[in-house]
Amino acid sequence: MDPLSWTGSIAFLNPLLFAALGLLAISILLWIVIGAVTPENRAITNEGGTLSLSAGPQGLAALAVRITFLASAVILLAYVVLGLVMGTGAGIIGAISQRMLPVWIALILLFTLSISFKRRLGLYGKLFDSPIGMIGFGLVMFWVFTGIFGAFDMIVTHDSLAQASGMKNKAPGTPLRGAEDGDFAWYLLGGDNLARDVFSRMVKGAWEVVKIAPLATIFAFMVGITLGLPAGYYGGKLDTFLSFLANLILAFPVILLFYLLVTPEIVATGLPQYMAVVLFAFPMVFFGVLLNARYRTQPQKNLIILAVVLVPLFLMYMSLINAAGSKIDFWPLDFFDVPGGILVVFVSVVFVNSPTVFRIVRGLTMDIKTRDYVAAAQTRGERPWYIMLWEVLPNARGPLIVDFCLRIGYTTILLGTLGFFGLGLPPESPDWGSTINEGRKLLSVYLHPALPPAIALLSLVLGLNLLADGLREESLRD
Amino acid sequence: MSKLEHTDGPILEIDRLSISFFTRLREIPAVMDFSVSVMPGEAVGLVGESGCGKSTVALGVMQDLGKNGRIVGGSIKFKGRDLGEMSVEELRDIRGNEIAMIYQEPMASLNPAMKIGKQLMEVPMIHEGVSEDEAYQRALEVVTDVRLPDPERMLNSYPHQLSGGQQQRIVIAMALMSKPALLILDEPTTALDVTVEAAVVELVKDLGKKYGTSMLFISHNLGLVLETCDRLCVMYSGEAVERGSIEDVFDEMQHPYTQALFRSIPLPGADKNARPLVAIPGNFPLPHERPPGCNFGPRCDYFEAGRCDAGDIAMADVPGNDRHATRCLKFQEIDWNAPITVGEQKEKTAPGKVVLKMDQLKKYYEVASNALFGGGAKKVVKANETLSFEARESETLAIVGESGCGKSTFAKVLMGLETATDGEILLDNQNIEQTPIEARDTKTISDVQMVFQNPFDTLNPSMTVGRQITRALEIFGIGDSDAERKARMLELLDLVKLPRAFADRMPRQLSGGQKQRVGIARAFAGGARIVVADEPVSALDVSVQAAVTDLLMEIQRNEKTTLLFISHDLSIVRYLSDRVMVMYLGHVVELGDTNQVFSPPYHPYTEALLSAVPIADTSVEKEHIVLEGDIPSAMNPPPGCPFQTRCRWKSEVPGGLCESEVPPVRQLEAGHQIKCHLSDEVQERMTPVIKIAAE
Numbered sequence A: 001m002d003p004l005s006w007t008g009s010i011a012f013l014n015p016l017l018f019a020a021l022g023l024l025a026i027s028i029l030l031w032i033v034i035g036a037v038t039p040e041n042r043a044i045t046n047e048g049g050t051l052s053l054s055a056g057p058q059g060l061a062a063l064a065v066r067i068t069f070l071a072s073a074v075i076l077l078a079y080v081v082l083g084l085v086m087g088t089g090a091g092i093i094g095a096i097s098q099r100m101l102p103v104w105i106a107l108i109l110l111f112t113l114s115i116s117f118k119r120r121l122g123l124y125g126k127l128f129d130s131p132i133g134m135i136g137f138g139l140v141m142f143w144v145f146t147g148i149f150g151a152f153d154m155i156v157t158h159d160s161l162a163q164a165s166g167m168k169n170k171a172p173g174t175p176l177r178g179a180e181d182g183d184f185a186w187y188l189l190g191g192d193n194l195a196r197d198v199f200s201r202m203v204k205g206a207w208e209v210v211k212i213a214p215l216a217t218i219f220a221f222m223v224g225i226t227l228g229l230p231a232g233y234y235g236g237k238l239d240t241f242l243s244f245l246a247n248l249i250l251a252f253p254v255i256l257l258f259y260l261l262v263t264p265e266i267v268a269t270g271l272p273q274y275m276a277v278v279l280f281a282f283p284m285v286f287f288g289v290l291l292n293a294r295y296r297t298q299p300q301k302n303l304i305i306l307a308v309v310l311v312p313l314f315l316m317y318m319s320l321i322n323a324a325g326s327k328i329d330f331w332p333l334d335f336f337d338v339p340g341g342i343l344v345v346f347v348s349v350v351f352v353n354s355p356t357v358f359r360i361v362r363g364l365t366m367d368i369k370t371r372d373y374v375a376a377a378q379t380r381g382e383r384p385w386y387i388m389l390w391e392v393l394p395n396a397r398g399p400l401i402v403d404f405c406l407r408i409g410y411t412t413i414l415l416g417t418l419g420f421f422g423l424g425l426p427p428e429s430p431d432w433g434s435t436i437n438e439g440r441k442l443l444s445v446y447l448h449p450a451l452p453p454a455i456a457l458l459s460l461v462l463g464l465n466l467l468a469d470g471l472r473e474e475s476l477r478d
Numbered sequence B: 001m002s003k004l005e006h007t008d009g010p011i012l013e014i015d016r017l018s019i020s021f022f023t024r025l026r027e028i029p030a031v032m033d034f035s036v037s038v039m040p041g042e043a044v045g046l047v048g049e050s051g052c053g054k055s056t057v058a059l060g061v062m063q064d065l066g067k068n069g070r071i072v073g074g075s076i077k078f079k080g081r082d083l084g085e086m087s088v089e090e091l092r093d094i095r096g097n098e099i100a101m102i103y104q105e106p107m108a109s110l111n112p113a114m115k116i117g118k119q120l121m122e123v124p125m126i127h128e129g130v131s132e133d134e135a136y137q138r139a140l141e142v143v144t145d146v147r148l149p150d151p152e153r154m155l156n157s158y159p160h161q162l163s164g165g166q167q168q169r170i171v172i173a174m175a176l177m178s179k180p181a182l183l184i185l186d187e188p189t190t191a192l193d194v195t196v197e198a199a200v201v202e203l204v205k206d207l208g209k210k211y212g213t214s215m216l217f218i219s220h221n222l223g224l225v226l227e228t229c230d231r232l233c234v235m236y237s238g239e240a241v242e243r244g245s246i247e248d249v250f251d252e253m254q255h256p257y258t259q260a261l262f263r264s265i266p267l268p269g270a271d272k273n274a275r276p277l278v279a280i281p282g283n284f285p286l287p288h289e290r291p292p293g294c295n296f297g298p299r300c301d302y303f304e305a306g307r308c309d310a311g312d313i314a315m316a317d318v319p320g321n322d323r324h325a326t327r328c329l330k331f332q333e334i335d336w337n338a339p340i341t342v343g344e345q346k347e348k349t350a351p352g353k354v355v356l357k358m359d360q361l362k363k364y365y366e367v368a369s370n371a372l373f374g375g376g377a378k379k380v381v382k383a384n385e386t387l388s389f390e391a392r393e394s395e396t397l398a399i400v401g402e403s404g405c406g407k408s409t410f411a412k413v414l415m416g417l418e419t420a421t422d423g424e425i426l427l428d429n430q431n432i433e434q435t436p437i438e439a440r441d442t443k444t445i446s447d448v449q450m451v452f453q454n455p456f457d458t459l460n461p462s463m464t465v466g467r468q469i470t471r472a473l474e475i476f477g478i479g480d481s482d483a484e485r486k487a488r489m490l491e492l493l494d495l496v497k498l499p500r501a502f503a504d505r506m507p508r509q510l511s512g513g514q515k516q517r518v519g520i521a522r523a524f525a526g527g528a529r530i531v532v533a534d535e536p537v538s539a540l541d542v543s544v545q546a547a548v549t550d551l552l553m554e555i556q557r558n559e560k561t562t563l564l565f566i567s568h569d570l571s572i573v574r575y576l577s578d579r580v581m582v583m584y585l586g587h588v589v590e591l592g593d594t595n596q597v598f599s600p601p602y603h604p605y606t607e608a609l610l611s612a613v614p615i616a617d618t619s620v621e622k623e624h625i626v627l628e629g630d631i632p633s634a635m636n637p638p639p640g641c642p643f644q645t646r647c648r649w650k651s652e653v654p655g656g657l658c659e660s661e662v663p664p665v666r667q668l669e670a671g672h673q674i675k676c677h678l679s680d681e682v683q684e685r686m687t688p689v690i691k692i693a694a695e
Helices: A013-037 A057-099 A101-116 A122-129 A131-151 A198-234 A236-251 A254-262 A264-269 A271-279 A281-295 A299-321 A340-368 A372-379 A384-420 A432-440 A451-476 B054-062 B088-094 B116-127 B132-145 B151-155 B164-176 B194-211 B222-228 B246-251 B256-263 B407-415 B442-447 B465-475 B482-495 B500-504 B512-523 B542-559 B570-576 B594-598 B604-612 B654-660 B680-685
Strands: A043-045 A051-053 B012-022 B027-038 B043-047 B069-078 B099-102 B182-186 B214-219 B231-236 B239-245 B354-368 B378-392 B396-400 B422-427 B448-451 B530-534 B562-567 B579-584 B587-593 B620-622 B665-667 B673-675 B690-692
Touching (some): A013 A057, A101 A122, A101 A131, A122 A131, A122 A451, A131 A198, A131 A451, A198 A236, A198 A281, A198 A340, A198 A384, A198 A432, A198 A451, A254 A384, A264 A271, A271 A281, A271 A299, A271 A340, A281 A299, A372 A384, A384 A432, A384 A451, B012 B054, B027 B043, B027 B054, B027 B069, B027 B214, B027 B239, B043 B054, B043 B222, B054 B069, B054 B099, B054 B182, B054 B214, B099 B164, B116 B132, B116 B151, B116 B164, B132 B151, B132 B164, B194 B222, B214 B222, B222 B246, B231 B246, B231 B256, B239 B256, B256 B542, B354 B407, B378 B407, B378 B422, B378 B587, B407 B448, B407 B530, B442 B448, B448 B512, B465 B500, B465 B512, B482 B500, B482 B512, B512 B542, B562 B570, B570 B594, B579 B594, B579 B604, B587 B604
Parallel strands (some): B043 B231, B099 B182, B396 B562, B530 B562
Antiparallel strands (some): A043 A051, B012 B027, B231 B239, B354 B378, B579 B587, B665 B673
């Protein structure tokens, strides 16, 4: 087997791409310079109601930017499509593109469905009116699908933990020595310093991020909302106390906190578990209060609904905090054990994220509680928690959804940081943070093991930020 | 920078202007075929309901329609030059220099981080390049002109240090800094209290004369326009429907919409029983759902199918009048002098037994000057001072007063959101003044309910209309099952005359008046016996106000509700209330039957309030009383009589009694009481403020 080159037989596209990118850069530069020098344009209304925009140098520059951008995008798309058809014939890029086939299909399905029904989908549908939001959503969903399909072993070429002899630190596209039938014959993005496949580890790492980051963020939101609502609604001493606590946590050096939490001596005292007991109780409290406030007037119905929701939640909660052989080990119905490392990661992420959420919710509540519909609820004798959860919270959802997207991004980076310091997750874990840390050690000699996870992390967080921008922009319009 | 040359023609000439906004879904025509001209020194009023395009016209004149807005036809000529053909630089010279604009919200028009003086001086420094000293002198002069006390201190203060009325005066001063040829005022007094509004209007009128500025005055209030303008243009749904001099339009109206508008506002003489208001049927059409032909057609009494909806209707001159035009095909056929077909006359309901009694109610707040540690000197804010009155079954008691008079605090104490400091509230002879709402039983809570002021805030935006009413039913324990409650909810929608299909709508799909109806339905969900209506119609459009007021009256008649109607608008108070209570800085200054309060002897504050309310009737003569200064802060009330700082009768009381002692409550006739030191002889001298000229 020959080693794969990057582009294989579609190398003819390379000069085209470079030319397009170069022209794009030049036209953007020109556009900025012309915009700064020449006077601004104004739409002029002609006789009879027609409208003309005087086509000055500014208009031309803007047109050039648009054309070159489109050209670059088309060429990039050509790489993907040709790669899909030609597979390894189109080099590493082609092979990766072909392996990603399920992701492409899922993305195309999602986008066509969403765009065709976008008028009926509320805020989510409006997202498809904003190019920024669409790009962000596309990037995010790319990694989500990669993670999901990767978890089903669909995209990966090799076992992410298996080592192959002779593949240590090999460059991208190196053929696998002694590949048998059914084995994928190349390490597409090379091997790392333990001779594992970088591509497969990156794909597997996506799953680690996709499963932990949103879940941890949801927990952080539950905690922040459950504490922020009363702080903002009641104000006074409660607010002063809770805000002080939040400031205290925010002021504490996060990295030190993480190191403390994973120190074996501290883990042995059961501190992370006790913190989990407190932090994971919040979703139960949240849903319990939410439903009780709503159905309080109909005791019969209330009881049934509360039981249906709270019993499973309670069982999950107990399974979550109960672990055989740890400090908390008394609950008989333990369905699953969370690895100690993951629990620590969860606890620390929730712990450092919830104060910020708390402050956002508190501020929104203080604003919304002055509205007349809150006064109307008060004058008909509603209890405070009903007002907080059913009158205030739904109307604070806009900023909260945007912050949720941004916060998943921060959490992803935080997970990377934790992995980088080797905290929490097991050492052989393929998550992006750990992989970057391993690649870092030989960075001056071998660049390729560290770069793919770094780029993956970058594009996911960028996607989340763009998505949040798009959501914010669209929620402000109309 | 020099100003444009100007010859004799009109200062501003808008000719067949059409403006559209472009959204993602469609083009929304906001203004269509709109023409008006403003002559030098003339004040032209632009009247219409919200959404009729009057502000869009103003923005069009400023050429500031934003990204989506575009002029799609017609022209706007300023001093003979087409604004649409000017370059950005030329426009920049004109804006603020030749055309100045005054907006509704004064705080939003001033930069909070810059001292007033600096903001004012900027104008001539940028537009005319004058020196700093000269600019300062001019700022000083203009601030003196807008009658602000101590101009030098004013120039040296930040916007937040001034009251709303003072801020609006500063905004007016800023607009006048460059001696513009045209001043556009977009609802300049809507955010102000009535007595302050009267002073600002007076000021604008005088300054217009002094500087010879032409004005385009945008307002929804016909009374204000009558007081300020020479000519007027009535807009409906993006079109000018009638245009002419004030006298022509007010006395010889030639368009059905103008007529309907006048019939739906409570002018002196209207009465809820004998001569009820005539509400305009139907709703304002949305810009993209306008009917063919006449936009007002579907709501018009004179509508003729096949003629009025056949095609576009052009403005037609009314023969015999000067520059008086109307957009009605039938204006020469309609008998404009036909008497109003008087609606159903209702029996005046006799008030029943006393349901609510307030006795010497006091509410004080303690405000700590240092919030964090609770230390420092504590200040007492006396929000309500010895409030006593009775309210009977099926009676309407109006509570009148401007912001800061304590009427909201009173409502809060009554509802149980706050507890009283002293005194008694008796509901059916039971004390409730010390029972907070959590401790009240369901019956008490559902008996006393409230209708709120702002229709856009009164409903939870993320819950369906039906759900919100059902929730009130659930809370009040009405109905045994979901189905029963749903049936009751639909009945309540019927009660407020909303289609049942509205149950599944979200509040954003409803208009302001419809939302207010839902608010009323919610208040009556538990069969309320006492309803506190906090300015329920003041934020609504004129044509909707009448309908909502009538609805409230009708429900009251059927349910024998006691209505506590909080308002600052004396016209509507006179129309619907049985008794009136006037409040000022926490004190009840006057209380009595509607007729007693609206005729002399007055409390001096009532007198000023009556004079301040603009009345849209040319046959009404008002005595002109302008109060000096602003309402004092409740944190720091004046000693003695609360009103003494602004009272024009103060000199009639010997011995400085007004400044040293709070006046006692004096009983005049049966049930009429006044809190004033003025002697009987002086009171006798008072003349009626509002006189209707003999026809």
